[in-house]
Amino acid sequence: MQLQFVDLAFLIPILPFLAFAAIVLFTRRNHKLSAQLAIGAIAVAMALSYGVFFEALARGASLGKEPFHYTPLVWYDYGNAKFSMGWLIDPLAAVMLFMVTTVCLMIFIYSAGYMREKIADERGHSVEIDDPRYSRFFAYISLFTAAMLTLVMSSNLLQFFAAWEVMGFCSYALIGFWSFRGAREHHIDDAQVGRARAAALKAFLTTRVGDVLFMSGMIFLFIATGDLDFKTIFTPDKLNLLATAQPFPLAGVPWVTLIALLILAGTIGKSAQFPLHIWLPDAMEGPTPVSALIHAATMVAAGVYLIARTYPIFVKASEIGGPAMQAVAIVGAFTALFAATMGLAQDDIKRVLAYSTISQLGYMIAALGIGAFVAGSFHLVTHAFFKALLFLGAGSVIHAVGTNNMMLMGGLRKKLPITSLTFMIGALALMGIPPFAGFWSKDEILGDALRQGLAGKPESTLPLIVWGLLISAAFLTALYTARQIFLSFFGQPRDEHVYEHAHESPPVMWFPLVVLAIFATLIGLWNAPFFNGFFNFVGAGGIFGVEREFERGVFDQLALVSALISVGAALAGIFIGWLLYGWHPLRAGQRDPLARLGFFWTLFRNKYYADELYGYSIYADGSGRAGAFIRFVVGLASFAFTFDRRIIDGLVNLGGAIGRGFARLGNFFDHYIVDGLIGAIADVTGETAGGLRLVQSGKVQGYLLLALLGATIFALIYIAKSLT
Amino acid sequence: MPPIPISFYLILAAALFCIGLYGALARRNAVAILMGIELMLNAVNINLVAFWRYISGDPAKNQTGIVFALIVITLAAAEAAIGLALIIAVYRSRDTVNVEDVDLLKW
Numbered sequence: 114m115q116l117q118f119v120d121l122a123f124l125i126p127i128l129p130f131l132a133f134a135a136i137v138l139f140t141r142r143n144h145k146l147s148a149q150l151a152i153g154a155i156a157v158a159m160a161l162s163y164g165v166f167f168e169a170l171a172r173g174a175s176l177g178k179e180p181f182h183y184t185p186l187v188w189y190d191y192g193n194a195k196f197s198m199g200w201l202i203d204p205l206a207a208v209m210l211f212m213v214t215t216v217c218l219m220i221f222i223y224s225a226g227y228m229r230e231k232i233a234d235e236r237g238h239s240v241e242i243d244d245p246r247y248s249r250f251f252a253y254i255s256l257f258t259a260a261m262l263t264l265v266m267s268s269n270l271l272q273f274f275a276a277w278e279v280m281g282f283c284s285y286a287l288i289g290f291w292s293f294r295g296a297r298e299h300h301i302d303d304a305q306v307g308r309a310r311a312a313a314l315k316a317f318l319t320t321r322v323g324d325v326l327f328m329s330g331m332i333f334l335f336i337a338t339g340d341l342d343f344k345t346i347f348t349p350d351k352l353n354l355l356a357t358a359q360p361f362p363l364a365g366v367p368w369v370t371l372i373a374l375l376i377l378a379g380t381i382g383k384s385a386q387f388p389l390h391i392w393l394p395d396a397m398e399g400p401t402p403v404s405a406l407i408h409a410a411t412m413v414a415a416g417v418y419l420i421a422r423t424y425p426i427f428v429k430a431s432e433i434g435g436p437a438m439q440a441v442a443i444v445g446a447f448t449a450l451f452a453a454t455m456g457l458a459q460d461d462i463k464r465v466l467a468y469s470t471i472s473q474l475g476y477m478i479a480a481l482g483i484g485a486f487v488a489g490s491f492h493l494v495t496h497a498f499f500k501a502l503l504f505l506g507a508g509s510v511i512h513a514v515g516t517n518n519m520m521l522m523g524g525l526r527k528k529l530p531i532t533s534l535t536f537m538i539g540a541l542a543l544m545g546i547p548p549f550a551g552f553w554s555k556d557e558i559l560g561d562a563l564r565q566g567l568a569g570k571p572e573s574t575l576p577l578i579v580w581g582l583l584i585s586a587a588f589l590t591a592l593y594t595a596r597q598i599f600l601s602f603f604g605q606p607r608d609e610h611v612y613e614h615a616h617e618s619p620p621v622m623w624f625p626l627v628v629l630a631i632f633a634t635l636i637g638l639w640n641a642p643f644f645n646g647f648f649n650f651v652g653a654g655g656i657f658g659v660e661r662e663f664e665r666g667v668f669d670q671l672a673l674v675s676a677l678i679s680v681g682a683a684l685a686g687i688f689i690g691w692l693l694y695g696w697h698p699l700r701a702g703q704r705d706p707l708a709r710l711g712f713f714w715t716l717f718r719n720k721y722y723a724d725e726l727y728g729y730s731i732y733a734d735g736s737g738r739a740g741a742f743i744r745f746v747v748g749l750a751s752f753a754f755t756f757d758r759r760i761i762d763g764l765v766n767l768g769g770a771i772g773r774g775f776a777r778l779g780n781f782f783d784h785y786i787v788d789g790l791i792g793a794i795a796d797v798t799g800e801t802a803g804g805l806r807l808v809q810s811g812k813v814q815g816y817l818l819l820a821l822l823g824a825t826i827f828a829l830i831y832i833a834k835s836l837t
Numbered sequence: 838m839p840p841i842p843i844s845f846y847l848i849l850a851a852a853l854f855c856i857g858l859y860g861a862l863a864r865r866n867a868v869a870i871l872m873g874i875e876l877m878l879n880a881v882n883i884n885l886v887a888f889w890r891y892i893s894g895d896p897a898k899n900q901t902g903i904v905f906a907l908i909v910i911t912l913a914a915a916e917a918a919i920g921l922a923l924i925i926a927v928y929r930s931r932d933t934v935n936v937e938d939v940d941l942l943k944w
Binding site for chain 1: 870939
């Protein structure tokens with residue numbers, strides 16, 4: 114048997130991890146070498162991933178039911194249970210490997226340029242300096258990539274969760290990347306340091322809420338089935354067991370529903386869905402490649418991937434009538450629209466993209482929720498490419514003009530030709546204009562929702578609602594993206610100083626943009642209705658562990674109508690965007706035309722006051738303030754603390770004091786009475802002996818004399834007795 | 838001639854015992870003390886033999902008194918041997934046979 118790439122798949126996550134270790138331990142001081150190491154490791158990993166991907170393609174759709182599954186390493190042997198480490202490559206994992214490594218490599222190359230800044234020194238010469246923690250940045254993103262790849266390939270849920278948490282940490286470290294001591298000397302002001310610090314904490318703690326729930330779900334799954342290996346739990350036996358058995362205190366709720374809802378909570382945290390969406394916009398404080406890598410292309414995708422990976426559980430939950438799938442669909446669809454409205458009113462070029470990411474993740478989750486597994490996972494892949502492209506493009510703009518504020522940009526098209534062209538390709542993909550990638554995947558989701566919604570069955574109300582929400586979101590997506598493009602690239606410069614300063618980014622930065630733009634243009638064709646390549650690979654053979662077969666997307670009248678509606682919505686959005694921002698370009702100091710929405714504008718701009726209501730607001734000067742809900746919880750906690758401190762501790766201390774009093778009494782008794790008695794006996798004995806010992810003279814004749822005396826006394830007594 | 842009454846023997850034995858007791862108590866020389874003890878033992882022997890002769894009845898059938906006296910003589914010999922050996926040992930180590938100076942065995 115010849116060696117296959119799949120047998121070497123374990124190297125894919127290990128290589129970036131080794132790069133991380135090498136950078137941290139050895140090459141930290143050498144910026145250039147560190148970057149080369151990280152890029153080299155991910156490039157080799159990408160080559161291997163492509164090998165795995167094409168091998169999987171060659172195997173074809175049957176791989177869905179019979180994935181490559183290796184568990185060579187027993188992690189922990191625990192009685193009847195055994196945790197192993199290994200990798201599982203099914204079609205979806207193969208596609209994810211392809212996507213993650215490609216996007217990561219592009220972002221790594223881009224970072225090499227982005228983390229270097231051109232500044233003027235004291236003599237006015239333009240010099241390039243690296244970010245002071247250049248190497249550390251590459252170490253973190255390498256570790257992050259290693260974790261993401263581990264997660265994609267994991268063969269069991271525990272390994273999945275471990276990688277998931279490592280990503281959480283990397284996210285924390287990278288969002289707060291510019292919050293170190295002494296950052297001020299490197300042109301990072303105190304406010305930015307404060308914002309970065311607060312945003313990192315906010316992201317970490319918010320996702321933690323989801324993580325804890327996900328972990329409880331995992332523990333329940335282990336309790337119910339006794340295993341966490343995907344291959345073991347996704348067997349009909351185990352799934353039926355999950356569907357019939359019920360957790361002890363919750364009679365009437367089968368395990369499968371409970372576990373599915375807890376897993377959904379994990380996804381809500383990681384993929385920034387409502388109501389845990391608040392962290393992602395603030396996470397934009399990190400360097401832009403981080404936003405592209407973590408908060409657009411990969412980490413937030415992990416949440417969607419989690420649902421895709423544990424899809425058999427969700428399918429089982431919906432088969433027995435639990436609300437799990439419906440919850441997924443509602444959360445996703447609602448978030449898609451909810452985030453899109455907030456995206457309308459942002460001035461920060463990255464924040465618009467952040468809300469757009471939340472919204473697009475909502476699409477994927479909604480798609481999974483209505484059973485459109487293939488469409489949802491395809492959108493996951495295409496979105497990663499064009500969203501990474503958009504973020505890197507935004508980064509290129511920020512790098513060129515030195516500000517995130519779109520109100521200070523304008524007319525940058527002439528200064529940044531490559532960036533603006535690639536950005537617009539990404540934008541068209543995001544808006545869903547054919548033939549760009551986003552159209553094919555988004556339209557498939559909408560088409561599936563519409564097809565199910567018009568099926569006329571009692572359960573088709575939900576898909577119809579989902580379709581309504583998603584099509585509105587599609588319209589808003591086009592609108593806010595058009596606004597973003599017209600504000601930054603078209604019209605007249607609104608700030609002369611910023612405009613004068615702008616320059617096209619170096620090739621190391623625009624090269625990844627071009628590559629990603631090519632992917633964003635072409636990748637959608639893979640699953641165009643006349644080709645259906647993605648479906649044939651991922652969906653046709655069925656999903657590992659799911660009994661149900663998926664229907665092939667047919668290009669009938671309904672599909673055409675759906676496509677026309679979605680393209681129409683997108684074009685309407687673009688047209689309105691052009692009317693508002695393109696026809697009469699915004700001048701410096703002018704109010705945003707959308708501000709005429711009045712109350713809604715205020716609401717969108719303030720993110721529905723979600724931060725004030727329960728989240729954590731971060732202000733421009735770097736200070737932060739917790740929302741009402743968090744403050745309520747903190748108040749409750751401090752009340753409980755005071756109660757504990759004063760009442761409970763008081764009682765405990767009182768008990769202690771009483772005990773101590775008794776102990777003192779006992780001590781007194783012991784010391785004076787018991788010890789005194791024993792001492793007295795000893796003293797009396799000692800005194801007596803001291804007197805008597807003088808008799809012991811050591812002189813033999815003395816003793817004899819005493820004996821004589823005794824004998825005489827006895828004799829006298831005897832005589833006296835016999836006389837009477 | 839009337840037989841000598843027993844009291845004569847007893848008075849002799851008492852006199853001898855007292856001389857021996859005086860020697861044992863009053864002399865400082867260890868050898869002299871040993872000699873006093875010998876005198877006391879002999880006084881006891883006289884008593885034993887005298888009582889045997891006057892009280893036991895037929896002397897031919899009953900030799901208890903003489904045997905007792907013989908045992909005491911044997912004991913006295915052994916005691917003298919040990920006592921003298923002790924005295925020599927003390928003399929060697931302390932250069933004296935004066936019992937006043939040999940008083941280590943005290944409080």
